[in-house]
Amino acid sequence: MKRKKFRSRLLLLVVICFIVFLFGKSDWITKQLYPVKYNGVIVESSEKYDVDPHLIAAVIRVESNFQTGRESPKGAVGLMQLMPTTSDWIIERANLEHIPAEKLLHDPTMNIELGTWYLNHLLSQFDGEKVKAIAAYNAGPGNVSKWIEQGTWSGEFATADDIPFGETRRYVQKVFYYYNKYKEVYPKL
Structure with a gap:
């Protein structure tokens, strides 16, 4: 007894x-649940291209979960899952020297820089509206513009359920979930 x-x-x-x-x-546990890797590279690219570092981290989390060497079935590569044709276009537009696809696949610095440049471009194209830019990162800016022009989607997060592509609808929701979490957990990223 x-x-x-x-x-x-x-x-x-x-x-x-x-x-x-x-x-x-609890702060420690939260950071274990929502880790951010490559902080220095993210912050450097954020400052260079004027993109919120939390948004960059959220895109990386959804695209590759901070794992280098990722290649999608469609051929997107690296942390920010850039398509080779998009990477070539970015390199040409940004006047960067050619970066081989193999380097983009495994080099976090190059991949984050190109992905952040592209996010900046999309944010400029959509007048700084993050939700539209993130939808365009996944579905392409042409599709997003068409949806907005046709009245299919308002371009707002509140109406993300109206996004015609299921993958893009889920992508936008995931990115903004992590974006808000990262702002909460890492206010000074």
Whole structure:
């Protein structure tokens, strides 16, 4: 009987300690759930191209979960999942020296820089409206412009359910979920 009572008290103590640990270290746990890698590169590209670093981190999280070497079934490569044709277009428009696809696949610095340049371009194209730019990052700016012109989608997050492409609809929702989380967890990213 004493042994059973001892085990019950020990279990209760362990549970209480665990709960105290969770609440005491909730910031630590949150950062484990929402990690950001390549902070320096993200911040550097953010400052260079005037794009919110939280938005860059959110795109990377949704595109590759911060894992280099990713290639999509459609051929998009790297952390920010850039299509080779888009990368070539960015390199030409930004007057950058040619970057081989293999380097984009494995080099986080190059991939983040090109992806951030492209985000800046899309934000400029859509007058700084982040939701439209993020939809265009996934579906292409032509599709987003067409949806807005035809009245299919308003371009606002509140009406994201009206986005005709299911993949883009989910993409926008995920990116803004992580965008808001990263702003909360890493206010000074």
